[in-house]
Amino acid sequence: MHQFCNLKHVKILIVEDEQGLRENMLTYLSEDNNICESCADLATAIIKLAAYQYDFVLLDIGLPDGEGFEILHYLKNEMRNEAVIIISARNSLDDRIKGLNIGADDYLVKPFHLAELKARIVAVFRRKAANSNNNLVFNEIVINLIGRTVFINDVEILLTRKEYDMLLYFIANKGKVIAKTALAEHLWGDEMDMHDNFDFIYSHIKNLRKKILDVTTNDYLKSVYGIGYKFTDK
C-alpha cells in the first residue's frame, strides 16, 4: 500500500490545453515509475478514458472544446473510480462546489506550484487508501496519518502543526527542490499575505530539522541556494 502514500506506479491523465503547463506537470509527475499521459481537449480525454483505466485525472475546466465538468459527468455515469483534481483559473465558489459535487476530489486554482499539485495528489490518494493503511513510511520515518504522530526509529518526535504539515509536504515531494514561495503558500495559504517574508519558514525548517536530527543521523533536509529546500535520502 505504500504506493498510495508515496505515489509509485500510478497512472495519471493530465487534461490541460496550455502546452507549457501540461509538459511541466507531465515531467514533474513522471517519476517513481508513475505513468503520465496528457491531452489537450475534451474529445481526446474521453477517448483515452474510454480505452484505459487511470488512477488519477488532472482536469482543467476551461478546455477549447467544452467544460471539463463533462469529463466528471462521464466518469460518474460510467461508474469509474478515477480520482479527479480540478485545475482551474476560475476561483469561484460555485465552480468549486459544482466540481466537488459531481465527484472531483480536490480543486486547485491556477497559478499553483507543482509541489502543491503533487502534495494534493498524494493527499487524495491517502484519503482513498485511508481504510487500508494509515501509516506513511519514509525510510526510518513512520507517520501515523490518523493520529498525526511521527515516529523515527520507533521514537516519537513531537511536531507542531506547521512542522507536521511541512514534513508531509516534503515527503510528498521527496527528491524535489521546493521553492520557499511554494512552501509559504502551502503553510499559510494566500489568505495571510506573507509578502515574501521567509524568516518564518526558515525558523520552522530549522526546528523540524533539529527534531529529526535529534533521533537520527540522516540529514534529509537540505537547503538549496536560498531558493528553497529539498527533502532527500540521496
Next chain:
Amino acid sequence: MKLAAHYNKVNIIVTLSVLVIGAVIYFFAINAITDNRLDEELGEEVSEVITYIQQHKQLPKQFDIDENQVEFIKTNLLNSKPRYFDTTYVNPRKSGDKSGRAFEGGISFKGDNYRFRIIISSESTVYLKQIITAITLILMLVVLTILSLANRYLLNDLWKPFFGLLAHMKAFNVSESSTFKLTNNKVDEFNDLDNAIGVMSSRVKSDFQNLKHFTENASHEMLTPLAVITSKLDTLIQDETLKKEHFDQIQDIYAAAGKLSRLNQSLLLLVKIENNLIADNDTLNLQQLINDKLRQFQELLTSKEIQIYAELGDKKVIVSKYLVDILLNNLLSNAIRHNQVKGNINIYLTEDRLVIQNSGSAVPLDGEAIFDRFQKGSTSDGAGLGLTIVKNICNVCGWNMQYLFINNLHTFSIVF
C-alpha cells in the same frame, strides 16, 4: 429656487399685470362710453333750452326738468367756449352733493350775453362703474385663486412623473442589476425623458458591466500564463547544474509572479464584491473572529515584537464570513506590515464600531486617497488594493469606514 416658486412667480406677475392693464383700459373705455352718452343727453337738453328761448322769447326759469339744473349767468364775455365736464351739484330734493355731468356754453339773448350751464345727474353711470370695478376685482381674485389651484395641480399631478423620475435617478446605482422601469405617462415629453433616461441608464450599466467583465476576463486570462511561469520555475529549480546567481534571479521571478497572482486575486475579488456575488450571510461573532485572527497572526506579531492591546466587546454581525475574514486580514496585516519593530496595535470592538490603531510612520496618511485603487505607501510592497477591498466590503455590509491620525496612531474605524 424651486420649480413651483419659479412657476408661481412668473404666473402671478404675468396674470396680475395683464389683469391690471386690462382693468385700466376697461375703466377708461367705460368712462368714455358713459361720458359720451351723458354728453349726448346734455346736447339734447341744450337744444331744448335753445328751442325754449326761441319759442318763448325769454330765458327759461330756474326749473328742473328731470332733475336737470339749468342756470344763466349774465356775462360780458362773448361766446365763451362750450365745454363738457364732470362736476358736483346740490340736488335740493336730496341731501348732499351729487356727482353730475355739466355743459357750459354761451348764448346771446336780447343783446346780452349769457353764460349758461346745464347739469345732469351721472349717478347711474357712477353706480355702473362701481359695479363694473367690483366685478373686475372679484374676477381678478377668482382668476388668481383658480390659477394657483391649477398650478398646484400642474406641479403636484402633472409633474408627478418628473419627480418620480428624479427619485429614480437619485437612487440609480450603476452596479445594480435591476433594470430601469418605464413609467407610463400621459405627457409625451415625460415619456420621452423616461425613454431617454432608460436608454442612457442601460447603456451606462452595460458599459460598466463590460468594464467589469473585461477586468474579470483579463484577470482570468492572466492566471494560466502565470501558472505556466510558476510551473516552469518549479521545473527549472530542479536543475542541479544551476548556480547561486541563477537561483537569485529565479527567486526574483518567483516573487514577481507571486505578486502578480496576488494582484489578480485582489482584482477578481473586487469585481466579485462589486457584483454582489458573495452573499453567503451568516451570524458572526466578531469578537471571536478577531481573537482567531490574532492567533493566526501571532507569528508575525512576535517576530516584530508588536504589543497588542485588545478591548473586545461582544458584537454579532450578519454578513459573509468570507468577506469579514478578508476585511480583518487586510486591516490586521496592514497594521502589522506598516508598523515598526516593538510597535503597538490597539483594537477596540464596541456595539457600534471596530477601531484598529497602529503605530508606524509619524506622517498621517491621506484619508481620502488611501481607499483608492493602487494607492500605496512608498515603502509598501503590496498591490495597493488592500484598503480598497476593505472599503468595498464595508460598503457591501452597509458599514462606514474612516481613517484618522490620532496621537501618532493610524486609526481605522468601521462604524456599523
